[in-house]
Amino acid sequence: SRRDPEQREFLQAVEEVLMCLEPVLAKKPEYASVIERMCEPERLIVFRVPWIDDAGNVQINRGFRVQFNSAIGPFKGGLRFHPSVNVSIIKFLGFEQCFKNALTTLPMGGGKGGSDFDPDGKSDNEVMRFCQSFMLELARHIGPQTDVPAGDIGVGAREIGYLYGMYKRVQNEFTGTLTGKAIEWGGSNIRPEATGYGAVYFGLEILKEQNDTIKGKRCMVSGSGNVAQYAAKKLIELGAVVLTMSDSTGYVYEPNGFTEAQIDQIMEIKNKTRTTLAAYKSETGQYVAGERCWNAPCNADIALPCATQNEVEYEDAVKLVSKGVKLVLEGANMPTTNDGINFLHSKGCVLAPAKACNAGGVAVSGLEMAQNATMTTWSPEDVDDRLKSIMVDIHAAASAAAKEYGVPLQAGANIAGFEKIARAMIAQGCV
Ligand code: NDP
Secondary structure, eight states: OOSOTTOHHHHHHHHHHHHHHHHHHHHOGGGHHHHHHHTSOSEEEEEEEEEEOTTSOEEEEEEEEEEEEOSSSSEEEEEEEOTTOOHHHHHHHHHHHHHHHHHTTSSOOEEEEEESOOOTTOOHHHHHHHHHHHHHHHGGGOBTTTEEEEOBTTBOHHHHHHHHHHHHHHHOOOOOOSSSOOGGGTOOTTHHHHHHHHHHHHHHHHHHHTTOOSTTOEEEEEOOSHHHHHHHHHHHHTTOEEEEEEETTEEEEOTTOOOHHHHHHHHIIIIIIOOOGGGOOOSSOEEEETSOGGGSSOOOSEEEEOSOTTOBOHHHHHHHHHHTOOEEEOOSSSOBOHHHHHHHHHTTOEEEOHHHHTTHHHHHHHHHHHHHHTTOOOOHHHHHHHHHHHHHHHHHHHHHHHHHHTOOHHHHHHHHHHHHHHHHHHHTOOO
16 A cells, blocks of 8 residues: 555455455465565556547547466456556456466466446447557567456457457467457357356355255346346346346346346347447336446345446445345455445355456356367367366365355455465565
8 A cells, every 4th residue: 555555446455355364374474475576566567549539530548457466377367448447447456366367276377457448339440440559559468378368347259359350460370369259260168158157156156055056046136248147147047036237327127037038138238239228128127227236126135246346335235135135246356345345244144255256257268278279169068067167166265265264255265366376476486
């Protein structure tokens, strides 16, 4: 905080991890030597992104890539295009990515990047010109053994296509330097589904430990983007009831639960016509403008925040508990504030932290890198099975650390990720 007093989200993410490490340092004091280094990125790249809009005007955005920690593998992490992106947001995401990637069991270090560019309301051509200019600079800093970006908020299949096209043109090589590619040109089956599916698979492990199942569970999902869509689909497939979906304009409440066809309608609105949930049509449900979905008039068992950071503040956590929620599966990155986490824990709620719960996306990105490196494509069933077993392993590691130190699952995930990176950093010396 001495170095970056204004980086609120980054400091929040660091505080959340450090709060969990006290019992670890008491038992293994040698780890103290790496903590300060772990909080300082290996490299932070900030660059100008000039592009020309449809009216012929020059526009300027700011591009970022933080290469946070490469102790256990090449930097790996998504790109976010959203007007709220700044150094603090990129550093919080990059910091969390290190622990998440460590938990996946795959050899990936942590990074993150993006821009304050807002794709909302831009034409396809404008998005393409922006992506090309962004990649023209980024290309010199990344590579299949160096740093492998992927998507995040505002960066989906369309943007990955434009970014990869430019990367290939600049480098004159076809390598797996971006993940989230389409299946016809180097992508992996199940990558679009992986984060949402993985979050649900993680929830299944928690329920199994409690001798419970997902069937009939009433779920409130926030967001309606990539993560929310596939979390909702998997929940419905497994017999759970999905009551809400939301976007930055408001939320939709379906008192009897969304049908698969209704989720398809939401996917059409968000992925194809690219408008807001106000366009959602239903005889059974309703759209409510300007509110978070946690206000929906229903009781629930499980909450899945799948939109963005700090969307479950203290007051929201209080609301969720009063609705009967006993399990929070974090699909988004850092969706719960630290006082929200403490409140949920104080009421006996189990919180599946983002670093573990949403690691399915980057895990399948890691599998995409493995397929690219060996010039193979695995079947959807094969990738889905690998995803399931990775989520089982992540849960086992987080749960074992939680038991070893007598702390909640959220702290267990932080500890398991931290110890793996700490061991690697100590072994590699002061670099
Ligand atoms: P998308 O861009 O596909 O969807 C984001 C969703 O969240 C949209 O519904 C969007 O609404 C809403 N949203 C975004 N910003 C805000 C905001 N400031 N306030 C309210 N709503 C907001 O992104 P993803 O689904 O890919 O990502 C969602 C979360 O999951 C992020 O935290 C991301 O970091 C995390 N994540 C994603 C992974 C992936 O594989 N995609 C992997 C791991 C984590 P609108 O459409 O109106 O903008």
